[in-house]
Amino acid sequence: MPASEAAQVVETIFFNLASTVTDGVASARMLKRSYADRWRPLPTRKEAILAESDTPAEPTRRDFLLHAAGAFGVVGVAAAAWPFIDQMNPDASTRALASVEVDISGVKPGQAVTIMWRGKPVVIRNRTEKEVEEGKAVKLEDLKDPLARNANGDANADATDANRAAAGKENILVMTKVCTHLGCIPLDESGEFGGWFCPCHGSQYDTAGRIRKGPAPENLPIPPYAFISDSKIRIG
Amino acid sequence: MSGHSTYVPKTALGKWFEARLPVVRLLHDTAVSYPTPRNLNALWTFGGILAMMLVVQIVTGIVLAMHYAADSTVAFRSVESIMRDVNWGWLIRYLHANGASMFFIAVYVHIFRGLYYGSYKPPREILWILGVIIYLLMMAAAFMGYVLPWGQMSFWGATVITNFFTALPIVGQPIQTLLIGGFSVDNATLNRFFSLHYLLPFLIAGVVVLHVWALHVVGQNNPLGIDVKSDKDTVPFTPYATSKDLMWIVLFMIFYGWFVFYQPNFLGHPDNYIEANPLATPAHIVPEWYFLPFYAILRAIDFNLGPIDSKLGGVLAMFGAIAVLAFLPWLDTSKVRSGRFRPIFKVAFWLFGLNALFLGFLGSVKTDDIIMGFQAVVWAKLSTLYYFLYFLVILPVLGYIEKPKPLPVSINDAILAKSAPSSVH
Ligand code: HEM
Ligand code: FES
Numbered sequence: 111m112p113a114s115e116a117a118q119v120v121e122t123i124f125f126n127l128a129s130t131v132t133d134g135v136a137s138a139r140m141l142k143r144s145y146a147d148r149w150r151p152l153p154t155r156k157e158a159i160l161a162e163s164d165t166p167a168e169p170t171r172r173d174f175l176l177h178a179a180g181a182f183g184v185v186g187v188a189a190a191a192w193p194f195i196d197q198m199n200p201d202a203s204t205r206a207l208a209s210v211e212v213d214i215s216g217v218k219p220g221q222a223v224t225i226m227w228r229g230k231p232v233v234i235r236n237r238t239e240k241e242v243e244e245g246k247a248v249k250l251e252d253l254k255d256p257l258a259r260n261a262n263g264d265a266n267a268d269a270t271d272a273n274r275a276a277a278g279k280e281n282i283l284v285m286t287k288v289c290t291h292l293g294c295i296p297l298d299e300s301g302e303f304g305g306w307f308c309p310c311h312g313s314q315y316d317t318a319g320r321i322r323k324g325p326a327p328e329n330l331p332i333p334p335y336a337f338i339s340d341s342k343i344r345i346g
Numbered sequence: 347m348s349g350h351s352t353y354v355p356k357t358a359l360g361k362w363f364e365a366r367l368p369v370v371r372l373l374h375d376t377a378v379s380y381p382t383p384r385n386l387n388a389l390w391t392f393g394g395i396l397a398m399m400l401v402v403q404i405v406t407g408i409v410l411a412m413h414y415a416a417d418s419t420v421a422f423r424s425v426e427s428i429m430r431d432v433n434w435g436w437l438i439r440y441l442h443a444n445g446a447s448m449f450f451i452a453v454y455v456h457i458f459r460g461l462y463y464g465s466y467k468p469p470r471e472i473l474w475i476l477g478v479i480i481y482l483l484m485m486a487a488a489f490m491g492y493v494l495p496w497g498q499m500s501f502w503g504a505t506v507i508t509n510f511f512t513a514l515p516i517v518g519q520p521i522q523t524l525l526i527g528g529f530s531v532d533n534a535t536l537n538r539f540f541s542l543h544y545l546l547p548f549l550i551a552g553v554v555v556l557h558v559w560a561l562h563v564v565g566q567n568n569p570l571g572i573d574v575k576s577d578k579d580t581v582p583f584t585p586y587a588t589s590k591d592l593m594w595i596v597l598f599m600i601f602y603g604w605f606v607f608y609q610p611n612f613l614g615h616p617d618n619y620i621e622a623n624p625l626a627t628p629a630h631i632v633p634e635w636y637f638l639p640f641y642a643i644l645r646a647i648d649f650n651l652g653p654i655d656s657k658l659g660g661v662l663a664m665f666g667a668i669a670v671l672a673f674l675p676w677l678d679t680s681k682v683r684s685g686r687f688r689p690i691f692k693v694a695f696w697l698f699g700l701n702a703l704f705l706g707f708l709g710s711v712k713t714d715d716i717i718m719g720f721q722a723v724v725w726a727k728l729s730t731l732y733y734f735l736y737f738l739v740i741l742p743v744l745g746y747i748e749k750p751k752p753l754p755v756s757i758n759d760a761i762l763a764k765s766a767p768s769s770v771h
Contacts, residue, residue, distance in 0.1 A: 195524070198524050198525070198527055198538065199523065199524050199527065200523060200527055200528045200529065200534070201527070201534065204527070204528045204529070204532075204534070224625065226624070226625070228529045228530075229528060229529045229530035229532060229624070230529060230530050231624070231625055288530075290657075291509075291657055292505070292506040292507075292509035292510065292512075292657075293505045293506060293508075293509040293512075293530075294502060294505065294506065294627040294631065295625065295626060295627040296627075297627075297629075308627075309627055309628065309629050309630055309631065310502070310506060310627060310631050311644070311645045311648075311713065312645070312648075312712065312713040312714060312723075324648055324713075325645065325647065325648040325656045325657060325660055326656075326657065327650075327655040327656055327657045327658075
């Protein structure tokens with residue numbers, strides 16, 4: 111939209127705002143002037159000005175200008191404040207989300223790699239058979255958070271071990287390793303459930319990264335990722 | 347209390363000034379002729395101590411800012427170079443870091459003084475609420491200051507505390523992103539925290555002016571908690587209060603100096619001498635000691651309560667523990683101010699004090715440590731319960747069921763009765 115057109119739109123909005131305010135003020139004044147008038151239909155703005163014709167017309171016009179200026183001011187301050195608030199949001203370099211590729215051929219069962227993606231650690235764990243079995247053995251009703259929290263699947267999927275692990279590779283688990291309580295990094299291979307333990311306030315996650323105990327409300331989230339070859343994963 | 351001003355300019359310059367800007371009169375009325383109750387005890391000197399500590403923090407802070415670099419790649423090193431290379435840098439940094447702790451010791455004494463002697467009751471509600479605001483600003487300033495050295499505790503403290511906001515439904519995540527300026531705590535966070543850390547102490551100074559103004563409108567409370575009735579009940583601020591304040595400031599400085607020169611790292615955490623590492627959370631993270639009771643309350647809520655999950659519940663309880671202070675003037679229903687005349691209140695109050703210390707201890711241990719046969723988190727739940735019971739049940743109810751002891755007629759009477767034992771009834 112060309113600048114002049116935009117200016118016109120803005121002007122119209124301001125004018126409408128301003129007259130809404132002044133109309134309100136005029137009707138309020140009418141109400142106050144005569145109590146009996148309350149039961150008659152409220153005069154329009156035009157009638158109100160006419161009814162006031164015994165008093166000089168200027169005050170009304172001056173009022174109008176005053177309120178118009180006020181409304182301009184309020185909107186103007188809000189518009190000027192926005193850049194000062196929004197500057198605090200992530201800047202362009204932070205927003206540019208790169209995706210990362212990881213080679214996991216060297217990650218043997220029972221090992222894990224942690225890489226950084228969007229400033230957060232993502233763990234890729236090659237789970238042992240025992241860990242997978244433990245993950246599968248857990249009953250859904252024992253889970254604090256029943257949802258899979260897997261960005262690659264259905265948002266309402268159950269938090270079964272299969273829905274958390276990589277599709278077709280039940281030993282591979284890819285998770286954002288940021289505690290869902292207050293953002294600490296849980297420690298690998300620790301805690302009562304053999305999965306992850308968060309040192310900050312004691313949240314315990316099982317071998318499928320599901321929250322089992324402690325203050326954290328949700329399972330560790332699974333970021334969007336894809337296998338680009340048998341041993342290479344792209345995250346993001 | 348803000349009676350007629352007694353200031354009379356004596357010199358020609360004084361008169362010339364007085365006619366143009368009567369600021370000397372203002373200072374004279376505030377710090378010289380101001381009538382103070384004559385029975386104030388040492389606990390009343392902590393206001394002066396707090397004012398001094400604010401000045402100390404501002405002066406040492408401005409000097410530190412001359413050598414500090416708020417950039418995540420060099421911040422840690424710049425603090426180390428303040429410690430090793432800058433002339434007297436070690437002294438100034440230790441004064442600042444320990445100064446924050448001293449500031450909080452003083453403010454806790456000041457707050458508990460008010461809690462015991464009922465200084466929050468009418469007509470001092472606004473005075474009290476301004477105090478709560480100062481306390482909140484102090485916590486924000488100290489939290490952001492602690493992030494600046496960019497050590498492990500700095501980084502993870504910043505992560506945990508800014509994550510509090512993610513507990514709020516829907517708006518939480520955007521607010522947190524806005525606060526830290528990214529998807530995790532990083533350089534953007536450090537920079538803005540430095541900017542705000544510089545600003546907040548000056549905001550505090552502004553609120554302190556309002557706090558003192560409100561104080562001088564309603565007058566000081568005193569250990570008896572009764573109103574000043576006549577001139578016999580008061581003495582002028584100078585020399586009486588000034589000299590007493592100064593004496594206690596000196597004693598406090600000795601205490602402060604002992605930490606700075608002999609135990610400068612006692613109140614800090616060794617992990618903060620390890621540079622921030624976004625990939626590894628330290629095995630046991632704890633906030634600075636002055637936040638520990640609130641930290642214990644946060645961790646106590648590890649259960650869901652209806653629609654409120656454990657995370658939001660913990661954050662609400664923690665903020666609630668501070669917010670409840672602002673409502674105290676209306677929660678305490680007793681007409682008697684001073685705890686001296688309230689036999690049941692006294693017990694509840696001292697229990698509250700012990701409970702607050704215990705919460706602090708619980709905040710410093712791991713949640714599953716065994717304390718007196720139970721997990722720390724179990725104790726934390728009980729302690730949190732008592733914390734809120736005190737404000738929300740005990741104080742409102744006590745006002746109705748407690749029979750206070752008889753109050754003295756006036757401050758002067760009470761003092762005379764004390765100094766002449768024969769006339770004690
Ligand atoms: C309400 C008053 C203040 C409080 C409670 C406070 C608190 C703190 C705390 C707790 C630290 C961390 C100390 C450490 O462990 O290293 C700190 C650091 C710092 N503060 Fe302040 N501060 C205050 C006022 C100021 C002011 C007015 C400035 C002026 C710019 C300032 C500048 C700094 C700087 C540059 C650092 C980083 C150097 C360091 O870590 O020692 N502070 N502050
Ligand atoms: S951040 Fe993990 S338990 Fe609080």
